[in-house]
Amino acid sequence: MQPADLPAAAAAFVHPNGLCESPNVGNGSRIWAFAHVLPGARIGTDCNICDHVFVENDVVVGDRVTIKCGVQLWDGLRVEDDVFIGPNATFTNDRFPRSKQYPDSFPQTHIGRGASIGANATILPGVSIGQHAMVGAGAVVTRSVPPYAIVVGNPARIVGYAGERSDLGSPKAGLAPPPQPGTVATPIGSVTLHRLNYYKDVRGSLSVGEFQRDIPFEAKRYFLVYDVPSAETRGEHAHRECHQFLICISGSCAVVADDGRNRQEFRLDSPDVGIHLPPMTWGIQYKYSSDAVLLVFASHHYSAADYVRDYAEFLALTGCSKPE
Incomplete structure (x- = not known):
């Protein structure tokens, strides 16, 4: 079949009781009864805008997005492809709202590709929901959510991480360290889990490891992480050259x-x-x-340039970006 013979993509559908004032609605998108899309809004292809949805002017919605009933998308919202927004999810765009008082500009709220927002969740202004993150029903999101994180509660806290990409293996049950001193390989690249030498007698306990033997590099730096509220998340980055070795010397962490x-x-x-x-x-x-007290040994001195803090950049550097 030649390109000229291919059937044209279906035009956008607007229910007779829906109101779409925007000319920027992609093919195959459906706008249902009592939904209202303002003139400046941009809606991608194959979206489903359900009953009683309101979309303000400075809103950009990607492709294949589902917006369930009773949702309002206010100025400053950016929604990437394949996002699901559950019924009555609430977005806000003014941190200090007053009647008849308008800010000069609205903070931008960003919902990453493939993320899901549960029913009745509330998203505060200016936060970012990372790609493939999952916001639980009724959660109140007061700060940005990392990619793939699962958050619930008020205020929302991380309770796990999801593996939603087809080329990304789903999370497995935690791999156990070896019962005796030694090393175990993991399915995650060259990540290894270690059991260090451990001695206990009536005088107390002692754990010991040697650099370049038990710990597979020479350390040039260490740091301790402690007094962390249980709801907080640390890390969320990769290193270009630096190796790290982590030991929780008191309490526990994941x-x-x-x-x-x-x-x-x-x-x-x-x-x-x-x-x-x-x-x-x-x-x-x-x-x-x-x-919890987490001890971290690092193979390099601190260098801000060694950090990769953006997950999309990390995927690009590892050759794992999802094709557009």
């Missing part, structure tokens, strides 16, 4: 390691258990117990 194709959560809850995160591994630490 470490998520991601090589761009696979992601897995590991629990650190003993001073003789460590995890090696090689360069170009996206690392996240969360679920800190109240008494």
